[in-house]
Structures are given as structure tokens and as C-alpha cells.
Amino acid sequence: MSQTRTHDATEAQSREVAEASRQKEWRKPSFMKDLFLGDFRFELIEPFPNFGQPDREEYTAFMARLKQYFLEEIDPLEVDATGEFPADIVQRLSELGAMGMNIPKEYGGQGFTKSEYSRSMGLVNGYEGSTMGFLSPHQSVGVPECVKLFGTEEQKREYLPRCANGEVSAFALTEHDVGSDPARLTTSLTETEDGEAWLLNGTKLWCTNGLVASLLVVMARHEESGAISAVIVESKWPGVSVEHRCHFMGLSALQNGVLKFENVRVPKKNVIGAPGKGLRIALTALNTGRLSIPYGALSCAKKALQVARTWAAERKQWGKPLGTHEAIAHKITSMAATVFAMETVIDLACQLTDQGQLDTRIESAASKEFNTSRAWDILDDTMQIRGGRGYEKETSLRARGERPMPVERLMRDARVQRIFEGASEIMHLLMAREAVDKHLEVAGAIIDPKSTFAQKAAALPKIAGFYGVWYPSRWFSLKGWTGYGQYGPLAGHLRYVRRASQRLARQAFHGMLVYQAGLEKRQGFLFRWVDIAMELYAMAALCSRTHAMRQANDPNAADAAAMCDVFCRQARRKADRLFRELWRNDDALNTAMAAEVLAGKYAWLENGIISLDEEEAAYHAREAKKLSAGFEIPSEEMAAK
Ligand SMILES: Cc1cc2nc3c(=O)[nH]c(=O)nc-3n(C[C@H](O)[C@H](O)[C@H](O)COP(=O)(O)OP(=O)(O)OC[C@H]3O[C@@H](n4cnc5c(N)ncnc54)[C@H](O)[C@@H]3O)c2cc1C
Known part of the structure; x- marks a missing residue:
């Protein structure tokens, strides 16, 4: 089994894999998806959900214990300087219940809500970053989250209590050639002769907790079908090894490494969810993880x-x-x-x-x-x-x-x-894909270069029916000029969000008309579009929360209103600038020049420095010198000593 095989993928294949693993169904309403379509449904987020609900006593007590533990037993400067946690950290965190925050109580965990869990991570991270770097992959995307969402009852009973009780888990997707683009994944699964297991082969890069984890979720490709599955692997199994510990700019105590799998026998019962759905599982776990x-x-x-x-x-x-x-x-x-x-x-x-x-x-x-x-x-x-x-x-x-x-x-x-x-760029692309989802659903056949004339013609009535109503309605909104009076000083900002969301939706449509199938490559346009959407989301969220604080006579309500006003003013200015730049920009010029820079045309700009190649050659020369010095035949005088 070759572990160095590269799975080459064209840009189109990469997009296809991403599209196939994308969660496509929308069974519930989505505030932002509607905002993207020019439908600002403030009622979905106002009243601000759960506002003013006191924390559960159990959670408050946990947070107090967690804080005390960090203050008494973790010195963030020492962790940073030594690159090591205190030796008993896993045991102490599991005694506190921090290893099972995300795991339901029936499986031995704390059963925290997303809100409770995330706030605990905030408490940890504001004090010492490597510990969050340890706790978060363990339960946000590692065995607990994947098994909780997609595992069988048997898997939940077997693995969740182990993770809650101090066994560390890790998530292994990244490879040398696989970062943001999973299409080139080469770690492989081959069926064993008895048909009861797979043999896992490959190398995973930057696996956080990989040095200490006993349970790993590994993404690997079936040799036969090419589909990708998520499998649970125990690090004690023969064939699993740590090749290298990785060190980074920060998070110095991260237990991150390169993991190697050589003919590791993985029982078929260890696949999470349906075979071949591994990427979908990984991406879904990441969505909320x-x-x-x-x-x-x-x-x-x-x-x-x-x-x-x-x-x-x-x-x-x-x-x-x-x-x-x-x-x-x-x-x-x-x-x-x-x-x-x-x-x-x-x-x-x-x-x-x-x-x-x-x-x-x-x-x-x-x-x-x-x-x-x-x-x-x-x-x-x-x-x-x-x-x-x-x-x-x-x-x-x-x-x-x-x-x-x-x-x-x-x-x-x-x-x-x-x-x-x-x-960041992938988050933008993810949101941009959802921004044009409805348009692709309705008008995809027209802009798809692979569509036949007959398919284009057949799509026309649906397109006319949808856009005939939708497009004019994205221009007019009485509410955008006179509505939201019940929100007092916030009304002006809410009206802006309403008008801007309609404008945003129109721009997405105009982008489709102008760039057609090429829109997916217009990242300058799409990323500005997404940045505007994020400003609108933040403004709407802030207005909802500020209003809730006023309604509840919160002692900080007046401060919140002032902050909300400042933020919304800044956000509006930014959104207005981005709207302008959607169409008036230097994107074409910048793209063209980038191609020349990449081709080395401007390499003369780098004159005057010691180049990367020179540095590399000098490093090897120094190493060779050290090596030859080590092999020097000792002088007679030295030998006598
Ligand atoms: C400290 C640390 C811990 C990690 N822990 C784990 C772990 O536990 N498990 C695991 O599996 N992985 C882990 N990773 C890997 C991490 O998830 C990847 O670094 C990340 O997915 C990006 O991949 P990459 O670094 O190969 O960047 P690349 O994919 O090579 O991308 C480089 C840059 O180009 C951008 N880019 C890529 N594609 C596009 C595009 N189509 N359009 C525009 N821009 C693009 C990216 O956004 C990025 O800015 C870890 C990494 C680090 C640094």
C-alpha cells in the first residue's frame, strides 16, 4: 500500500467533492439565509432567545470550580514558556467534568448546552490558550461530537463515557496535500480478506491531541469506491504511530503531531454514520462544533x-x-x-x-x-x-x-x-455558496454551461414565475423607511438593515446575471457581499439584545444602547463602502497582476535580501559541516587524553 500516492484533483473535482459533502437540506428556517434573499425577518431573533435566563446552579458551580482550578494550578506563562501542561492536567480536567462538557449526561458527561459549553471555552481561552486548544478538538469535533451526532447507540455507549472520563480524543482530516480542499485525501481504507474490517494506511498532519489521544476520528478514502468515511481508531492498535510533534507560533503546549497509520485493522463497526459519508459528518460536526x-x-x-x-x-x-x-x-x-x-x-x-x-x-x-x-x-x-x-x-x-x-x-x-x-476564506466561500443557493435552484439550468438548450428552455417558466414576483419586491419596502417605530432609537438602524438586506439580495442576483457560472470564481465580489451580510447580522443581533436589555430594565441598558449605536454607525459606513466597491473596484487589475507576480515577473522586487533558496542552501551547508566535524579523526594529542 503506497502512502505517498497523491490523489490529484482538478478545481472542478474539488468543487464537486465540496458540493457533495455540503449539507443541502434546509428543514428549518434560517435567519441569515432569509437575510441573504432580502427578507429581513427580525421576528426570528427578537425577542433575543433566552435573554435574562439565569444560569443553572450546576453550571455556575462548575464554572467556579473551573476558574479556581486554572487560577490555582495553571500558570499560563509557564505553559507558554515550557510548551508543556502540568503532568496531571487530563486527570484534573476530567475530575472537574471538563472532558465531557459536550457529552450527554446519560453517557457520563455534563450535558451542557452549546451556550454553556462555548462560554466555558471562553473562560479557559481568555486565561490560557493551549488548554482550549486541547479541550476544544477533543469534544467539539473529536469522537464525542461525531459519535453523538452520527454514531450508533452501541458506539455512544462504548466511546462517550470513555471520553467523559478522561480518555482524550482527536480529529484527523488534514494531510500534506489536504487542507481546505478534501478532494485530494489519500489516507486509504482497503477491505480485509475476511471482509470484516478495513486496513487503514496514510499519514495525517497537524492532528491536535494526536500525541496523547487514545481515540481518533480519522477521515479516509475507500480504495474501491473513492468515497470518504469517518472511522474511530484506537491509538494503541498496531500500526498507529506518532511521527513528529509539531510546534507553532503560539499555543505552545498543543499536543499536536503527524500521525502515521500502517495497515491498521479497523473493524467495520467503527465507521461513524453511513460508509462514504465521512466528509459530510466532519463538516456537519464542524457546523456547530x-x-x-x-x-x-x-x-x-x-x-x-x-x-x-x-x-x-x-x-x-x-x-x-x-x-x-x-x-x-x-x-x-x-x-x-x-x-x-x-x-x-x-x-x-x-x-x-x-x-x-x-x-x-x-x-x-x-x-x-x-x-x-x-x-x-x-x-x-x-x-x-x-x-x-x-x-x-x-x-x-x-x-x-x-x-x-x-x-x-x-x-x-x-x-x-x-x-x-x-x-477565513473558506468561511466566506461557505456563506457565499448559501447566498446563491436559491438562485442556483431556480436559475441554475440557465447559467450552467453544461445545460442543453432544451434544459434551459424548460427552466424558463420557473425562472419567470419566481423572479417576476421576487425581484420587484426586493426594491420596495415601506417598513424599510417607516417601520420598527416600537424599537425607539434602534428603529433607524433596523430600517437600514431591512433596506440593505434587499439591496444585498438584488446585488447577488445582478452578480448572477453579469458573471453567470463565473460568479463562483469572483471572490472579490462574493467576499465583499458576505462581509456586508455579516455586518447586517451583527447589527440585527445587537439591536435585538439592546432592546431586550431595555425591556428588562437591565442596569446596563443605557450603556448597551450607546454601544449599539456606535457599532451600527460604524457597520453602516463599512457596508456602504462595500456596496460601492461591489462594482467599482480594481479586482480585474489585481487578479491580472497577481498572475504576473506568481509567474515571477516582479521577482526583482525581492533583490537585496538573502533569499529563501540561499537560506536553505546555507542551512544544508552548515549541517554538512557539523556532520563532517563530528567525523573528524581525533588528533594524537586528543586521542592520548
Ligand atoms: C495549530 C493547528 C491545529 C490544527 N489541528 C487540526 C486537527 O486537530 N485536525 C485536523 O484535521 N487539522 C488540524 N489543523 C489543520 C487546519 O484545519 C488547516 O490548517 C486548515 O484546514 C487550513 O488548511 P491548510 O493550512 O492546509 O491551508 P490551505 O488549504 O493550503 O490554504 C492556505 C490559505 O489559502 C486559503 N484558501 C484555500 N482554498 C481557497 C480558495 N478556494 N479560495 C480562497 N482561498 C483559499 C485558505 O483559507 C488559507 O488562508 C490544524 C492546524 C493548525 C495550524
Whole structure:
């Protein structure tokens, strides 16, 4: 069995695989899907779900124990510096119940809601990032989530209690040639001669927890059919090995590695869900599993806000506190308003998911993208506000007698949030695909270059019927100019969202008309479109929450209204700019020049540095020198000694 075989895939094949594993059915309403179509259904998210419900006592007690454990037993600076957790961390976390937060009580877990689980992750991540990096893949996408969603009763009874009681799990999809595009997956499953098992062969890259996990969910391709299955593999089985521990820019204690599978016998009962549906399972688990990441990003942003606020008030330069210089003041305002928006966006997605009445897969992707990108902006602003101290390590600050505040560590730990569990660009593509879903359903035959003339002609009545009503109605909305009066000062922003959602829907339609089948490649257009949609989602969520706070006479209601107003003003300005740039931009020029840059035409720009090739050659030369030095025949004098 060759493990180096590459499964080459064309762009079209990659798209086909992604499309086949996409969850297509929409059995429940979706707030964002309707927003995409120009139908702003505020009533789906107002009243803000579960607003004002106190936490369950059991959960409050758990959070208090979790916090105490971290403060007493985990030193984030030591974890960062040594790249190791305390030796008993898994045992302690499982005693606390943190290994089974997502696992139903009947299988030995805590049975937390998505909201409770995600908030716990936020608490952890705002303090020490590697621990979230350990807990989240274990239960957000590892064996617990996949088996809970798709496993048989027998699998649930066997694996869930083990995971809740301290056995670590991991999720292995990525390979050397498989990152965002699973079409090239080469890890293989071949049926054994007795027909009762498969032999698993291949190498998986960057498997978080792979160094310590006893249970792995592995995505592998059936040699015979080419379909991809998700299988549960025990790391103690013969043929499973760790080839290398990976080290990263941040999250230094991550137990992440390259895993190798050589003729590992996997019983057929270990397939999760239907054979061949592995990618679908992985992507569905990620849909809600990734809700913990935006909470993690939020907690980094909250910590950064605390650092920035404290420092900008305390530090005086040019005769007054930093925060009173206008450039810094504006950053502080934007950070505070954005943190409020981030919290609201992810709270809404979690609460809607827990309620179960809406399909929240787009809100989940939007929350991940919105929060991880905003957290990065906030961290960057915080670094600027902290100046040189932001760039200095906390250990160095403490050693010279200054109070350490985490900025560089948070930055290093947070950056990967925009890469794993669905990179930023992939989140945009996922949302863009849903944005044009209805249009493809109605008018797909017209724009599909593979459609015959007869198929195009047959589609015309349906197209005329749908667009004849839908398109004119996306132009007029009395509510967009006079509605939402019951929401007082929020009404103006809600009217804007209504009008903008109609405009957004029209632009998607115009994009289809202009670019036709080529629209899927117009990422400049599509990504701006998605960015506008995310601003509208955040504005609507914020208005709903602010209104709920006012209705409940929440002591922070007035502050919330002020923050909501600031955020909505910023969001409207951004959306207006993006609307303009949908059609007036330099995309064609940029795409053309990128092709030339990639072809090396502008390589002369890189003159004056020591090039990558020179560095690599020098490294090998140094290594060769060290090697030959090691083999030097000792001199007579040395030999005598
Ligand atoms: C710390 C860490 C932990 C990880 N843990 C796990 C784990 O536990 N299990 C696991 O299976 N994997 C894991 N991964 C892998 C992670 O999920 C991948 O890094 C991620 O899927 C992106 O793949 P890639 O890095 O190969 O990037 P690529 O797919 O090569 O993409 C590189 C860049 O190009 C962009 N891009 C890709 N395709 C397109 C496109 N069509 N259009 C526009 N832009 C595009 C991407 O968004 C990205 O920005 C981990 C990675 C890291 C760094």
C-alpha cells in the first residue's frame, strides 16, 4: 500500500467533492439565509432567545470550580514558556467534568448546552490558550461530537463515557496535500480478506491531541469506491504511530503531531454514520462544533480590551493619558463597541442553536469569521496602545518589576483561530455558496454551461414565475423607511438593515446575471457581499439584545444602547463602502497582476535580501559541516587524553 500516492484533483473535482459533502437540506428556517434573499425577518431573533435566563446552579458551580482550578494550578506563562501542561492536567480536567462538557449526561458527561459549553471555552481561552486548544478538538469535533451526532447507540455507549472520563480524543482530516480542499485525501481504507474490517494506511498532519489521544476520528478514502468515511481508531492498535510533534507560533503546549497509520485493522463497526459519508459528518460536526472558537476569540478580545483600557488610562505621554489622545480614543471606542457586537453575535448563534427552532449553520460560520477577524484587529490595536510593552514578553516584564499584561502571547495564541476549523476564506466561500443557493435552484439550468438548450428552455417558466414576483419586491419596502417605530432609537438602524438586506439580495442576483457560472470564481465580489451580510447580522443581533436589555430594565441598558449605536454607525459606513466597491473596484487589475507576480515577473522586487533558496542552501551547508566535524579523526594529542 503506497502512502505517498497523491490523489490529484482538478478545481472542478474539488468543487464537486465540496458540493457533495455540503449539507443541502434546509428543514428549518434560517435567519441569515432569509437575510441573504432580502427578507429581513427580525421576528426570528427578537425577542433575543433566552435573554435574562439565569444560569443553572450546576453550571455556575462548575464554572467556579473551573476558574479556581486554572487560577490555582495553571500558570499560563509557564505553559507558554515550557510548551508543556502540568503532568496531571487530563486527570484534573476530567475530575472537574471538563472532558465531557459536550457529552450527554446519560453517557457520563455534563450535558451542557452549546451556550454553556462555548462560554466555558471562553473562560479557559481568555486565561490560557493551549488548554482550549486541547479541550476544544477533543469534544467539539473529536469522537464525542461525531459519535453523538452520527454514531450508533452501541458506539455512544462504548466511546462517550470513555471520553467523559478522561480518555482524550482527536480529529484527523488534514494531510500534506489536504487542507481546505478534501478532494485530494489519500489516507486509504482497503477491505480485509475476511471482509470484516478495513486496513487503514496514510499519514495525517497537524492532528491536535494526536500525541496523547487514545481515540481518533480519522477521515479516509475507500480504495474501491473513492468515497470518504469517518472511522474511530484506537491509538494503541498496531500500526498507529506518532511521527513528529509539531510546534507553532503560539499555543505552545498543543499536543499536536503527524500521525502515521500502517495497515491498521479497523473493524467495520467503527465507521461513524453511513460508509462514504465521512466528509459530510466532519463538516456537519464542524457546523456547530466550531461555535466554541468564536467564544475563544471573544475572550481574547475582552482581555485585550481590559489591557487597552487600563493602560490607556494609566500611561501618560505628552502631559495626558494615552486614551485622551484622539487617535487612541477612537481605537478604544471601536474596541469596546466591537466586543459588545462579538459577544452578541456568538450568544445569538449559541442560543438559537440550543433552541433548535432555526437552522444556524450560516450564523455559526458568520460568528466564527466575524469574531476571529475582529479579535485579531482588537489585539493589533491593543499591541499598538501598549507600545513597546505590548511587544515585550510577560516574563520579561515581570522580571524587571512591571506588571505583565498578555498581548504578545494572546496574539500568538489567537492568530490560528482564523486558520483552523474553517479558514477565513473558506468561511466566506461557505456563506457565499448559501447566498446563491436559491438562485442556483431556480436559475441554475440557465447559467450552467453544461445545460442543453432544451434544459434551459424548460427552466424558463420557473425562472419567470419566481423572479417576476421576487425581484420587484426586493426594491420596495415601506417598513424599510417607516417601520420598527416600537424599537425607539434602534428603529433607524433596523430600517437600514431591512433596506440593505434587499439591496444585498438584488446585488447577488445582478452578480448572477453579469458573471453567470463565473460568479463562483469572483471572490472579490462574493467576499465583499458576505462581509456586508455579516455586518447586517451583527447589527440585527445587537439591536435585538439592546432592546431586550431595555425591556428588562437591565442596569446596563443605557450603556448597551450607546454601544449599539456606535457599532451600527460604524457597520453602516463599512457596508456602504462595500456596496460601492461591489462594482467599482480594481479586482480585474489585481487578479491580472497577481498572475504576473506568481509567474515571477516582479521577482526583482525581492533583490537585496538573502533569499529563501540561499537560506536553505546555507542551512544544508552548515549541517554538512557539523556532520563532517563530528567525523573528524581525533588528533594524537586528543586521542592520548
Ligand atoms: C495549530 C493547528 C491545529 C490544527 N489541528 C487540526 C486537527 O486537530 N485536525 C485536523 O484535521 N487539522 C488540524 N489543523 C489543520 C487546519 O484545519 C488547516 O490548517 C486548515 O484546514 C487550513 O488548511 P491548510 O493550512 O492546509 O491551508 P490551505 O488549504 O493550503 O490554504 C492556505 C490559505 O489559502 C486559503 N484558501 C484555500 N482554498 C481557497 C480558495 N478556494 N479560495 C480562497 N482561498 C483559499 C485558505 O483559507 C488559507 O488562508 C490544524 C492546524 C493548525 C495550524
